[in-house]
Amino acid sequence: MSIDLSAAFFDLQLRFADAMVRVSDLSFDEVVLNFTNLYLQFIGRSFDPTHPVWQAYLAGLKQAPERATWTYDFYQRRRDSHAPSPYGCFHYSYLPEEHTIRYHFVNVDTSGAGPLSKERMPVRQQELKMMFAEIKQQYGDAPTVRGNSWLYNIDAYRRLFPARYTRNMKVVKDEFQYMSLWGQFLRHDGRVHGERVDDFLSCLQKADTLEGLVNCFPYHVLSPKGPLPCFTHSMKFHSCSKQ
Template sequence: MAYAKEFFDLQIYFARKIAVLANLKLETALLDYTNFYVRLVGGRDFDPHHPRWMAYIAGLKDHPDLGAWTYHVYTQRPHLDRPDSVIATFGCFSYALGEPGQIRLHFHNDDHSLQGPLSDERMGLRLSELAALVAHVRAEQPSARQIAGVSWLYHLPTYKRLFPPPYTAHAMVASNRFRNMPLWGQFLNRHGGVRKSAAAAFLQRVDSQASADNPAQCFPLLPLATSAPVDVFHDFYQSQLATRF
């Protein structure tokens, strides 16, 4: 899925505000307070000396319209919907290896139905995908004992219901996620456009920000981090699928 230019404009607005409040160079704010490195360079090493990042930053001097330049660079890169660390994908869900004994869960909207990926009509399919993912983890990653995730989506009842209650019951705010989609994804709709109501609330908070002490308060929703044992997931999906089918 390709993202709309407005998604990048939103992040530029935020980065510019933070650069002023924190007395940072704009290039530093773009690296540390946007998702641009992942989108324009790829990977998550956030190396300011990476040739692709340096070329992007150099181009800022020659392009007065920062949004147009950023979007141009973006459109020249492959649109990788999932991290290159992903081990396996099951519909809208995938996983990567995390800390020792842990796998990390990712969600990406790969459902092109009219109802939407988290709708009641698609709930059964999402549960089946997650059950298949957990079965794969149990078979192929025997050392994995825990499943972990970080996302703004854990605020949504329609997303939370896809997981065992112990997994979401003790979710905690994940701080300093300005570079990552678990924070910025809340502004996107399922077509890659910007959700106007969320963006408007965000911009209003950015305009009201008087210091760089707590820039996270500009975001309507903060990403939540959570985890639970693999066996808890397995038992939950066995029960859910037996009941539904």
């Protein structure tokens, strides 16, 4: 349930880490752990700097003649195969401590058209309808639904959801370890977005503060939040009450 990431995508993050070290008092090891998506790709959400797999990655990285190639090869050895989601490009997790549904988007559309193209919009909406029907069956109407992604900056993604749900979105910071931020550099086919990457790297070279580096990202991560009935009363999501 994931796309095949490329060496170029990892190179981008390593170069961001270099820039972070340049303008901060942080070590490279600290930056790679806390400001890239690498640990999550290799291990998961524990973010334990002493994890033996992570230590093996860092040891190899420091000796590798080509850091991006080493990182890509390490990723290929560690990546898990996942069963396809029954909801196509969407899947979700339930956070019991928050009584919240978090859903995620991954491009697994093989039609040849963009997964967020107008012709594929009915398919995406059907996937959402199926997913939220299952959520309602499992958890009732009580859970809150929360998204978290750079994609809400894009009309093609935002139009899949109720207008009131996405009207008052919060900017989320400190998403450096997640694809909700780094995914903006990937094209729908999994390759890096060349022009966007070039602009980002050019900005990194000129930035001389942490804030300046953060501002090099083209898009912020946005987070909408709303009640589950927004999504379950009708396919067109007309029942979303104002938050």
